[in-house]
Amino acid sequence: MDMAVNRRAGARIGVLVPFTNTNLEPDMALLCPKGATVHVARLGGYDVDAVPDAAQMAGLGASSIDEPLRLLGGVRPDVVLYGCTSATLAHGDAFDRELAATIRETTGAETVTAAGALVRAVQHFDAKRVAFASPYVPSLNDLGIAFLRQNGVETVSRADVPEDLGNYGQGAMTLEDIVALGERADSVRAELLVLSCTDMRAVEAVAVLEARLAKPVVTSNQAMVWAALQILGLPHNGVPCGALLAAAG
Numbered sequence: 001m002d003m004a005v006n007r008r009a010g011a012r013i014g015v016l017v018p019f020t021n022t023n024l025e026p027d028m029a030l031l032c033p034k035g036a037t038v039h040v041a042r043l044g045g046y047d048v049d050a051v052p053d054a055a056q057m058a059g060l061g062a063s064s065i066d067e068p069l070r071l072l073g074g075v076r077p078d079v080v081l082y083g084c085t086s087a088t089l090a091h092g093d094a095f096d097r098e099l100a101a102t103i104r105e106t107t108g109a110e111t112v113t114a115a116g117a118l119v120r121a122v123q124h125f126d127a128k129r130v131a132f133a134s135p136y137v138p139s140l141n142d143l144g145i146a147f148l149r150q151n152g153v154e155t156v157s158r159a160d161v162p163e164d165l166g167n168y169g170q171g172a173m174t175l176e177d178i179v180a181l182g183e184r185a186d187s188v189r190a191e192l193l194v195l196s197c198t199d200m201r202a203v204e205a206v207a208v209l210e211a212r213l214a215k216p217v218v219t220s221n222q223a224m225v226w227a228a229l230q231i232l233g234l235p236h237n238g239v240p241c242g243a244l245l246a247a248a249g
Contacts, residue, residue: 011036011232014077014109016068017084018043018060020167021199024083027221030203031241033234039075041068043084051164054090054140061087061095069106077109079231083198085114085220086136089143093150110231114198115144117223119151121244124226125216127192128152133159133185134196135170144196155194157187171199178205179212186213195219206242216243 013032017024019042028038045063046056061084072080080103082088088096096115103111122130132145132155145155159181165173173181178201182193192215195202202219209217222241229236229248236248 011079011234012075012077013038013228013232014072014075014080014107015040015083016043016065016072016080016103017041017198018046018087018167020048020171021083022171023201024198024221027203028225030239031222031225031237031245033229033232033237035234036232039072039077041072043068046167048167050166051137052086052140052167052170053137053164054143057084057086057140058090060084061091061099065103069103073107077107079110079112079228080104080107081224081228082111082113083221083224085118085196085198086134086140086144088113088115089147089196090140092143093147096147112224112227112231114220114224115147117227118194118196118218118220119148119153120227121218121223122148122153122192122194123151124244124247125192125218127216129154129156129189129191131155131157131159131185131187131190131193132196133181133193135161135165135173135200136197137164148194156189157185159185167199170197171201173200175201175204175208178202179208182209182217183212186215191215193217198224203241207240210242218244
């Protein structure tokens with residue numbers, strides 16, 4: 001029997017995730033479509049004890065991913081998700097596209113970056129003006145807003161967290177924290193709310209925020225799954241996660 005055909009599921013989703021991230025994998029388990037499996041490799045390249053500011057995240061984005069990518073390639077993924085938004089936000093749109101191309105060439109798999117998925121999701125709604133929030137330090141939020149601007153999206157309102165959160169602090173934000181952050185970020189001019197960060201439990205806040213704000217909410221992990229569904233030609237598994245995934249069927 002051809003082992004390449006004898007698969008447990010019809011599609012394999014590979015994920016590269018920063019090694020302290022504790023929320024991307026549960027989100028992938030929650031949103032993984034039927035007919036697919038998720039396979040994860042962890043990324044180093046940053047100081048676990050330092051605040052993940054613009055310099056730290058730029059360092060992560062520029063660090064070598066050769067070994068985790070080689071190991072992830074062992075499962076022959078159909079699509080690879082680069083699961084850190086801020087690592088490429090810190091460098092800009094051109095870097096993000098080049099990194100995706102490198103992963104694609106190395107693995108032979110279609111590739112989606114978290115930052116790129118956010119942009120694609122915003123464009124799906126044809127939104128030109130957005131609100132923006134994340135657990136990042138303000139200077140990194142500035143770079144995220146610049147990244148959106150490079151893709152024709154204007155940020156008309158934003159919210160920063162009141163203190164500099166460490167790597168584990170970002171992941172420890174509660175649902176209530178995230179809903180409050182999203183509400184502070186929103187404004188009447190914003191057509192859509194962007195919640196950036198793969199280690200923020202924003203997926204769980206989408207339905208609440210969309211009901212309160214009466215507009216779409218796009219998050220890093222939700223957007224990556226949506227983009228993967230498009231590539232794989234698979235429907236959403238039905239778990240409620242806002243207008244973006246509802247449109248995926």
